Amino acid sequence: MESYTTDLVVVGAGAAGLLAAAAARRLGDQVIVVEASGRVGGSTTAGDGVTWLPANPIMIKAGAEDTPTEAAEYLTALLGDPAGANAAAQRAAFVKTAPKLARWLASSNVPLQVAKGVSDQHLLLPGAKASGRAIQAGPIDRRLLGETDSALARATGLMRDALARLPLPRRTATGGESLVAHLLHRAVANGVELWLDTPATALRTQGGRITAVVVDRDGVETEIIASRVLLAAGGFEADAGLRDEHLPLPTDTAWTSTAGTNYGDLLTMAEGIGAATTNLADAWWQPVMVTEGKAYPVREAMHYPHSLLVDAAGDRYIDETRPDYDLGSAMYDHSRGVRAVPSYLIVDNRHRQHCQLGPWNPGNTPRRAIEDGEITRANTLNDLAQATGLDRAGLLGTVVRFNNFAAKGTDSDFNRGLLDAAAKSKRKNASLGKIDKPPFWAVKIYPGDAGTKGGLVTDASWRVLRSDATVIEGLYACAGTAASIFAGTSPADGAALGESLVAAFLAATDQRSDRRREL
Numbered sequence: 001m002e003s004y005t006t007d008l009v010v011v012g013a014g015a016a017g018l019l020a021a022a023a024a025r026r027l028g029d030q031v032i033v034v035e036a037s038g039r040v041g042g043s044t045t046a047g048d049g050v051t052w053l054p055a056n057p058i059m060i061k062a063g064a065e066d067t068p069t070e071a072a073e074y075l076t077a078l079l080g081d082p083a084g085a086n087a088a089a090q091r092a093a094f095v096k097t098a099p100k101l102a103r104w105l106a107s108s109n110v111p112l113q114v115a116k117g118v119s120d121q122h123l124l125l126p127g128a129k130a131s132g133r134a135i136q137a138g139p140i141d142r143r144l145l146g147e148t149d150s151a152l153a154r155a156t157g158l159m160r161d162a163l164a165r166l167p168l169p170r171r172t173a174t175g176g177e178s179l180v181a182h183l184l185h186r187a188v189a190n191g192v193e194l195w196l197d198t199p200a201t202a203l204r205t206q207g208g209r210i211t212a213v214v215v216d217r218d219g220v221e222t223e224i225i226a227s228r229v230l231l232a233a234g235g236f237e238a239d240a241g242l243r244d245e246h247l248p249l250p251t252d253t254a255w256t257s258t259a260g261t262n263y264g265d266l267l268t269m270a271e272g273i274g275a276a277t278t279n280l281a282d283a284w285w286q287p288v289m290v291t292e293g294k295a296y297p298v299r300e301a302m303h304y305p306h307s308l309l310v311d312a313a314g315d316r317y318i319d320e321t322r323p324d325y326d327l328g329s330a331m332y333d334h335s336r337g338v339r340a341v342p343s344y345l346i347v348d349n350r351h352r353q354h355c356q357l358g359p360w361n362p363g364n365t366p367r368r369a370i371e372d373g374e375i376t377r378a379n380t381l382n383d384l385a386q387a388t389g390l391d392r393a394g395l396l397g398t399v400v401r402f403n404n405f406a407a408k409g410t411d412s413d414f415n416r417g418l419l420d421a422a423a424k425s426k427r428k429n430a431s432l433g434k435i436d437k438p439p440f441w442a443v444k445i446y447p448g449d450a451g452t453k454g455g456l457v458t459d460a461s462w463r464v465l466r467s468d469a470t471v472i473e474g475l476y477a478c479a480g481t482a483a484s485i486f487a488g489t490s491p492a493d494g495a496a497l498g499e500s501l502v503a504a505f506l507a508a509t510d511q512r513s514d515r516r517r518e519l
């Protein structure tokens with residue numbers, strides 16, 4: 001077996017792993033990052049890289065007001081008091097570190113800007129903010145990356161399609177890709193070693209502390225001896241067996257919109273050396289449609305007027321414009337009474353002519369998708385119910401009632417669009433519109449995810465804990481590998497990355513209090 005020695009091994013080269021590597025290197029540590037796939041970026045490159053960092057200096061500079069205390073107030077209103085001292089310390093560490101991390105990113109030449117139109121998701125709660133807490137990296141010219149550019153996963157799916165429509169030079173990276181590009185540049189330029197196509201296959205311990213990570217490097221079992229190891233390898237969203245074991249049923253790997261590279265193997269390895277896990281039934285829920293085996297988030301289509309969501313009985317059961325997390329978990333909750341997995345998004349022809357639906361542009365629904373039953377088209381609602389198997393009387397009654405609400409401008413059942421109207425638009429209920437222009441369309445909606453959310457139990461420095469709350473010395477976890485501190489809800493778009501990056505930063509700089517002020 002080949003053997004190497006370093007200070008810190010980071011497993012997983014998503015945004016969190018790269019940030020940790022760059023931060024530790026800046027403190028003088030030798031760092032090796034091992035990445036199972038041939039590209040860096042993980043799921044971050046699939047999205048727009050919105051990162052929720054309350055009280056960040058970018059929003060303050062733009063004239064907004066916020067403090068860590070207000071952020072803590074919002075989280076308490078949303079999540080309740082933390083369950084125990086460890087949870088309290090983690091939440092406090094998050095709100096305290098978020099502004100510091102944003103400062104560190106800015107000082108590392110990541111050009112941050114406030115993410116437009118992104119508010120906290122529960123605006124009526126005390127401490128919530130209508131804008132500014134979510135930030136994003138501006139564009140980067142990929143030529144700056146030199147040969148490391150080829151390691152950067154290209155934006156995929158919807159993000160790629162959206163990028164293609166922007167007037168940007170071909171080699172410009174934006175969104176999540178830009179964030180990863182900046183972190184990659186920072187890490188590699190400063191001497192972090194990046195081993196691609198190198199999955200971690202085992203964790204070694206001695207006397208209760210981590211001593212090494214074993215990896216498969218070009219088919220050669222290789223040991224990397226280190227006193228600190230950070231698991232930043234995402235969750236288990238791509239593993240069918242673990243999904244079936246832990247997530248609510250039914251579930252399917254086809255419903256995740258992530259890069260599909262995270263199989264939960266590090267979670268299993270850590271459990272094997274005594275690590276505790278929690279909240280494994282939770283995920284960053286996200287309603288999706290599936291076409292040609294791929295999941296596509298449908299938020300825009302759910303917000304657009306002339307649409308509603310029904311269960312198998314043809315009944316609505318939620319405000320379709322609620323946050324993704326709430327919609328996904330409601331699909332499972334509601335399914336206990338009536339089948340709601342899948343639910344159906346019912347739209348009329350105005351919607352199909354003017355709104356993007358997954359990969360399908362407005363006015364363009366592939367014949368193949370109709371033939372394969374991915375979307376159903378009918379000239380009457382009666383025929384639509386028959387073709388989909390939805391309860392006919394239920395669906396017809398629901399649409400009549402909904403159309404009355406649309407005419408009045410108020411959804412008396414679920415207050416659709418009320419928050420949207422309050423936060424984003426002067427027009428009353430911009431998301432309410434009648435469903436009355438044939439042909440009518442129905443597309444199956446599944447409780448998909450942007451990654452799993454349960455994972456290893458960690459402390460306020462994101463050190464991995466055993467079930468008796470003792471620390472596995474030297475072992476840290478972040479990203480989907482560690483359990484989220486936002487169990488059972490989501491405070492805002494960007495919370496997944498915000499939490500991942502804060503955790504990575506704290507893990508990378510733990511035990512370096514002597515030099516932390518240099519960051």
Ligand SMILES: Cc1cc2nc3c(=O)[nH]c(=O)nc-3n(C[C@H](O)[C@H](O)[C@H](O)COP(=O)(O)OP(=O)(O)OC[C@H]3O[C@@H](n4cnc5c(N)ncnc54)[C@H](O)[C@@H]3O)c2cc1C
Nearest residue numbers: 012014015016036042043044047050200234257479494497
């Ligand atoms: C379409 C989409 C849009 C999103 N948009 C946002 C957003 O705007 N804001 C937000 O907060 N969140 C968003 N998310 C969620 C967010 O992308 C993730 O929370 C975030 O990318 C996690 O980054 P990470 O570094 O923590 O993990 P990942 O990006 O998942 O990286 C984990 C890495 O570990 C590697 N790995 C796995 N197993 C091994 C192994 N055995 N050995 C070595 N390496 C391994 C993987 O290959 C991968 O590269 C989005 C997700 C999706 C799918």
